[in-house]
Amino acid sequence: MYAEGKAVCIGSDIDTDLIIAGRYLRTKDRSLWAEHVFEDLDPALRKRLNGAVIVAGKNMGCGSSREQAVIALKEAGVKAVIAPSFARIFFRNAINIGLPVLEAEVACDEGMIVQFDIDAGWVESHGVRFAIRPLSPRMRSILHAGGLVPYWRARQ
Amino acid sequence: MGTLSERILGGSAGDFVDRKVDRAYVHDGTGVLTLMALREMGAHVVTPARFHVIFDHIVPANTSLTADLQSELRTFAQEQGMCFSDVGNGICHQLMGEGEVLPGEVVAGADSHTCTLGAFGAFATGMGATDLAGIWASGATWFRVPETIAIRLHGELTGAAEPKDVALQYVSLLGMEGATYRAIEFIGTGAATIPMHGRLTLCNMAVESGAKTGMFFADAVTTAYLRGFGKFADMQETEPCTYEREISIDLGAVRPLVAVPPRVDTVKNAAALAGTAIDQVFVGTCTNGRFEDLARFAHIVKGKQVKVRTIVVPASRTVLERLEREGHLGTIIRSGCVIGPAGCGPCLGAHMGVIGKGEVCLSTANRNFSNRMGVGGAIYLSSVATAAVSALNGEITEPEADDVR
Numbered sequence: 051m052y053a054e055g056k057a058v059c060i061g062s063d064i065d066t067d068l069i070i071a072g073r074y075l076r077t078k079d080r081s082l083w084a085e086h087v088f089e090d091l092d093p094a095l096r097k098r099l100n101g102a103v104i105v106a107g108k109n110m111g112c113g114s115s116r117e118q119a120v121i122a123l124k125e126a127g128v129k130a131v132i133a134p135s136f137a138r139i140f141f142r143n144a145i146n147i148g149l150p151v152l153e154a155e156v157a158c159d160e161g162m163i164v165q166f167d168i169d170a171g172w173v174e175s176h177g178v179r180f181a182i183r184p185l186s187p188r189m190r191s192i193l194h195a196g197g198l199v200p201y202w203r204a205r206q
Numbered sequence: 207m208g209t210l211s212e213r214i215l216g217g218s219a220g221d222f223v224d225r226k227v228d229r230a231y232v233h234d235g236t237g238v239l240t241l242m243a244l245r246e247m248g249a250h251v252v253t254p255a256r257f258h259v260i261f262d263h264i265v266p267a268n269t270s271l272t273a274d275l276q277s278e279l280r281t282f283a284q285e286q287g288m289c290f291s292d293v294g295n296g297i298c299h300q301l302m303g304e305g306e307v308l309p310g311e312v313v314a315g316a317d318s319h320t321c322t323l324g325a326f327g328a329f330a331t332g333m334g335a336t337d338l339a340g341i342w343a344s345g346a347t348w349f350r351v352p353e354t355i356a357i358r359l360h361g362e363l364t365g366a367a368e369p370k371d372v373a374l375q376y377v378s379l380l381g382m383e384g385a386t387y388r389a390i391e392f393i394g395t396g397a398a399t400i401p402m403h404g405r406l407t408l409c410n411m412a413v414e415s416g417a418k419t420g421m422f423f424a425d426a427v428t429t430a431y432l433r434g435f436g437k438f439a440d441m442q443e444t445e446p447c448t449y450e451r452e453i454s455i456d457l458g459a460v461r462p463l464v465a466v467p468p469r470v471d472t473v474k475n476a477a478a479l480a481g482t483a484i485d486q487v488f489v490g491t492c493t494n495g496r497f498e499d500l501a502r503f504a505h506i507v508k509g510k511q512v513k514v515r516t517i518v519v520p521a522s523r524t525v526l527e528r529l530e531r532e533g534h535l536g537t538i539i540r541s542g543c544v545i546g547p548a549g550c551g552p553c554l555g556a557h558m559g560v561i562g563k564g565e566v567c568l569s570t571a572n573r574n575f576s577n578r579m580g581v582g583g584a585i586y587l588s589s590v591a592t593a594a595v596s597a598l599n600g601e602i603t604e605p606e607a608d609d610v611r
Contacts, residue, residue: 063382063469067575072554075235076264076272078242090577109383109416113575114554115318117239117334138387138418139318143334186222188348198336202247202343 051150051194054165055103055129057175058095059158060088062107066140069111069119083118084125100127103166105158108133111140120144130166132156132173145189148197153183168193209354209447210421211389214310214329217351219450224348228311228328230341231258233298234265234272235554236316237279239335240342249343251286257342258291259283260301265293265549268557296522296548299323299492303406304524305435309424309442314341319492319572320419321412324389325405326432327424327442332413352389352418355380356449359396361458366605368502369404370494370570370589372455373411374463378473379453386416388450396457397422402431403496410493411572414470462604464568465587468576476592476604485565487516487597488579489590490546491553494570495521497528499590504534506594506609507541513600516543517559519551543597555579568596 068091070083077083088095104123110133111119120143123131130150144151152166154173166173166182168190173180185193195201208218217223232240237259244251251257259279267273276293283290291301298315299322307313307323313330314320316338323330333347341347357376363369376390390412392405400408405422412420422428424442432439462476489495489503500520518538520526526548529535539545544559546552552559553571555578561567563582570593574585588596591605 065573065575067554067573067578071577071581072556075556076238076269076275078238078275090581109386112382112416113318113573115236115316115332115334117236117336120334135383135386137383137416139332139334142337146334146336146340186350188222198340199243199246202249202340206248 051168053129054163055101057105057158057160057162057164058098058102059160060104060106063109063112064091064106065113066111066116066119067113070116070122075116075118080121080125083122087122087126096126101129102127103129103164104131105156105164106131106133108135110136112137115139117143117147120147120149124149132164145192146198148193150193154180156180207445207447209389209449210327210391210423210442211329211352211354212447214312215349215351219351219353221351222348223351224346225312226346227314227341229256229258229302229307229313230315230338231260231298231302232316232335232338233263234261234276234279235263236335236338238275240316240338241279241282243336243339244342247339247343251288251342252345254286254288258289258302260291260298261293262297262549263554264556265547294523294547296524297492297495297550300495300521304522305432305437308432308437309428309439314338314347318413319410321417322406322410322492324412324419324421325402325409326428327422329419331419352387353450354389354391355385356452357390357392358394358452358454359392360394360454360456361396362399363457363460365607366462366591366610367460368589368591369400369407371460371463372457373408374465374473374587375455375460377411377414378471380415382414382469382471383416385412388417390417390420392420392422398425398427399457402427403498406496407493414572462589462592464592464602465574467574467584467586470574470587476588476602479602480604482602483566484514484568484596484601486559486561486567487514487593488552488559488567488569488571489516489593490519490521490551491571492521493572494590495519495525497525500525500529500538501532501534502590502610503594504537506591507598508537510541510598512542512597514597516597517546517551518543519546520548523548552579568593568602
């Protein structure tokens, strides 16, 4: 599963409240979450997310279990999230929604091209290739299917 | 042989296992998405009696849109024969801890603070809405058996210190991601001295250090508590096992602490922050909204007046009723506090106690992220006793042993 995108750099310990605030959760309208993504961190970020690869610091997605946070990122056009470590609920949610999450330590330059291959297990930028912590075969299958919902449907 | 997680999940640390889920729950915030995912999967609820739908996050509904979403989920849960709890009955983690969850069970909740229920010696962990839809549809899910960090407790709490102060201390020792992907087990002679409500507080904050769950061994305290709800359970024996890491806390040395915004692991002595101005005090939540917490609050404010607006929210209707029966509710009302309906209250900044730009709230909750309770507001986190004396003084104040006597 190969893809590439332009890096958007964010810091460490970015909590899911900062990705999508509690005041926007009560809706079924996924586009609303994309519209308000990162609003309390930096409202200007949203415009750079389409086709982007987010390169975050450690403990990405900590805090609330709200799946709206990963949905907001996916709906905003984010192709993948890379971080040296993820909060575990955010990590599971991302797999379930079909948003690739890659555990690797990558120095981030805003706008640099980031390439990755989930199955081969690497991420590359500035010509340097980093190994990612391998996903389980089931996590990869769910990602390939596009998330847990299509994965489930295909197996019934 | 093994850690509690290894024994309950049936595997060794690092293994991926498929496991039947004994209890699963969602709330009004996550349940709507769970229902959407279930419908998109084209699946059905397999064992509704094991699944709880509990309204606690925005209760009663604040807008027409919230009301519509709640109405849809309420109808679904009732039609399916799921265990449904409507507005005002209380916080999901509290209700599941009032005689529902038993030692040794596997519990999944669509809320990060599901780890609270590890206090009963259950493996209880938070997940997202779509994971819960998979559990509704199959009754099971996959887990990675976690490595375990032991927190060895010695001695006994003294003075005005509370289990919440111990929680703030261990989160600051581990850091916000110090236990990511891991379980925490609270062990040692000090663990037995912590009553059930305090164990729930300690396990509740496990996720603030990134942990999958926090756990106590079921002992005489656990079984006596559960008997109060008509449930009988066996105690859990300790076994030789391998902990990834062990940290020690001397309960006798724990002082009242405060987490400084915007990080829960930036913790200072309450004394060092004395005099910090506050605009609001919030007492309640799945961390500190239990009967013993609010009775302690009532004891401290009895016959006095709070100097800043103070919102008190019981964690459940059972808590509220007992407060009323034992005279504490009147005490809290007469001290000038606002009483909210049982639920999460303003913790997540969605309604009923949102703070304004530049305002400061001292809260007994578990999170002080930037903007969480309102854009531009700041949140300090403390114990109930610190919140109570600070409410009386209108500024952060360290509670003394005499305040809680």
